[in-house]
Amino acid sequence: MVLKLYSSTFAAGGGAIVALVLAEKQIPFEHVVVDMANKQHKSPEFLAMHPFGQVPVIDDDGFIVYESRAICRYLAEKYADKGTALLAKNLKERAIFEQAASVEFANFYPAVTKVAREAFYKPRFGGTTDQAVLDEGLAELGTKLDVYEVILGKHKFLAGDEFTLADVFHYYSAPYFAEAGVNIMTSKDRPNVARWWNELMSRPTWMKLKAEGIKGTA
Ligand SMILES: N[C@@H](CCC(=O)N[C@@H](CS)C(=O)NCC(=O)O)C(=O)O
Known part of the structure; x- marks a missing residue:
């Protein structure tokens, strides 16, 4: 079936x-x-x-x-x-993959959820964006992305030079940025994050x- x-x-x-x-x-x-x-x-x-x-x-x-x-x-x-x-093959690569996957769930996702609620969900479902809360969410996300900038300065993708599920998990929130006109992922202040994000967004699939x-x- x-x-x-x-x-x-x-x-x-x-x-x-x-x-x-x-x-x-x-x-x-x-x-x-x-x-x-x-x-x-x-x-x-x-x-x-x-x-x-x-x-x-x-x-x-x-x-x-x-x-x-x-x-x-x-x-x-x-x-x-x-x-x-999409998955690492050996034990140590797998550990690094799980590390990156945990980074997404523990750092990126909670910060993005706040941004998505204010910038995407509220306007879409009849609410009003609270700019102060949105700014706070963007500032929190920015501190996480400062660390991403360092990580992505060392390798192409989040868990190394191969595209893995750790990268895939970030697409969870991608449409919210685009629809809400939030450009934080491609800011010129974080060129490694912007390069990585543009690569993810232009993947043919x-x-x-x-x-x-x-x-x-x-
Ligand atoms: N952690 C869950 C979250 C699932 C989730 O929040 N799904 C939303 C749609 S994206 C939903 O079903 N919302 C309806 C509800 O929670 O009642 C996952 O990643 O699958």
């Missing part, structure tokens, strides 16, 4: 990173659009797959996985020899996903 991805069609958040891994790995999948406006993700059938009632979820021939980063790791391991590698939204390939 072909793998099913349950998510919205908008290429953002967890659905986007799972869809990107499916594209990088060239894994055929059926896209099951979840009607979030009508709270389908809170229905008993959906809660049986994801007890927190969120997207994305995958159904791999009856094997259910939720939490986008866990899904990405599962797919990258299952299809290790297909498409882009991502450009296709951004242009077309999430679409099944099976």
Whole structure:
């Protein structure tokens, strides 16, 4: 049975990173659009797959996985020899990869979430951006990116010279920057971050996903 991805069609958040891994790995999948406006993700059938009632979820021939980063790791391991590698091969490279993946979850994601709430979600869903809170979020993100600048001065991608899931996890928030007109990722004050971010944004798999939204390939 072909793998099913349950998510919205908008290429953002967890659905986007799972869809990107499916594209990088060239894994055929059926896209099951979840009607979030009508709270389908809170229905008993959906809660049986994801007890927190969120997207994305995958159904791999009856094997259910939720939490986008866990899904990405599962797919990258299952299809290790297909498409882009995305995971490090030996123990020490794997440790460095896990270090970079933790950096994304512990440093980048919390700071970006604040920025996304003020700059993207509030205006989109009828609220008003609080400029002081947004500035605070951008300042916090800036301090994290100052460290990224040093790391990315040493190698091309976050976990070394290869593109890995640690980079992929950053696409979770990418559409929020673009839609909210926030240019912090390409600031000329951090040329290594800008080079890395521009490289991520111009990856053909991502450009296709951004242009077309999430679409099944099976
Ligand atoms: N940590 C989860 C977060 C999932 C999440 O927040 N999904 C959002 C859409 S991007 C959602 O389903 N929101 C609806 C809700 O929480 O009720 C993951 O990465 O999969």
